[in-house]
Amino acid sequence: MYDVSKRLFERAQQLIPGGVNSPVRACRAVGTHPLFISRAEGCRLFDADGNAFIDYVGSWGPMILGHRHPAVVEALLHTLAKGTSYGAPTDLEVELAQMVVDAVPSVEKVRMVNSGTEATMSAIRLARGATGREMIVKFDGCYHGHADSLLVSAGSGVATLAIAGSPGVPQSFVDHTISVPYNNLPLLEQVMGAKGDRIAAVIVEPVAGNMGLVPPVPGFLQGLRELCHQYGSVLIFDEVMTGFRVAYGGAQTLYGVTPDLTCFGKIIGGGLPVGAYGGRRDLMDQVAPQGPVYQAGTLSGNPLAMAAGIATLKELSKPGFYDALEQTCQGLLEGMRQAAHKAGVAVSTDRVGSMLGLFFTPGPVRNFEDAKRSDLKRFAIYYQQMLARGIYLAPSQFEAFFVSAAHDALAIGKTIQAAEAVFGLLAA
């Protein structure tokens, strides 16, 4: 069943920490070993042993079109025929920048980087440079990549591996970061009232996807906007996951709240390494070489990554793309809910766009503490049993799952069928 993956994992563990290049992939939270993937097509992954899976990880978000979309493959091959990297500007990065600026009204200028971590790290440095302040506010359970000052009560891999901050993060960095519960505006008002004039930025996942899926409660994002205005702090929306996922203009267009800076990643690279940060012109013009805030990158704006991003956004911008995708997602969500209800298994589910979440708790799940009260052992069994039925989910309760345009009725039906069997097992 997984012999080749197991052998590869044994070798990998001799060469790579934990045998993986990113912690959550090790599947430790669900008590299994990672599958080594050999290829993918549409909504399916194929592992090194030749097993096929319907993929709801989608490379943790980028693969909204599905794997090997013809337009993306063609754009990559066309670009590859001319070269791979120049360390110099190309027309492609101008085109992708234009597409992001056109799609997201709050973004007047944008800088390409190579990961979501680089994007948020740079946005924080810009906010500190622009305000002359040092403190930042984040929210428990939100994950913004692994930059030192943000690795504090983070979500995603940190939550899964229960790493509180991380060894190697200097205490002084932690002193500048305040983390408060998500969706708790009164508490944030207290923090801002006490320290607002020292706070450079408030950074938030406008829809949290790294403690499982936790949407903002009504008024939460608007409240952040007003508090940042009141105290002169920069409001940063980390839309690495939600950008072009929950809407073409991101969560900010969905909820009608305008941040000062926005971070992107994942989808804008179409599966290649890309991140970006952008926003108000007066802020972005403070980034080197235009201004004094330094940030750089050898492969920033890499032509292959730009080409994949452009091809992806062109498909997303087509009329009806998001409506069709969300119809598919709603069908899946209702099927999962009915399956759990029929089996008498208590779950809390939610959906924002094509980001979905399922917790083994009656709910509601409004923040990280709620999320941590869910039944992690039951999630591990659910993960393993769904995998055994050909359904590839994120190996952690503290992740969202993603549906792509390639998930057809057959795939959705198979998923719901698998869920019915697994919820039945869990109820027994």
Ligand code: KE4
């Ligand atoms: P990267 O540096 O991994 O490209 O992006 C960091 C990041 C920033 N902001 C948000 C909202 C994110 O979700 C992420 C990364 N997401 C995780 C999955 N939840 C990446 C998966 C992994 O760490 O392997």
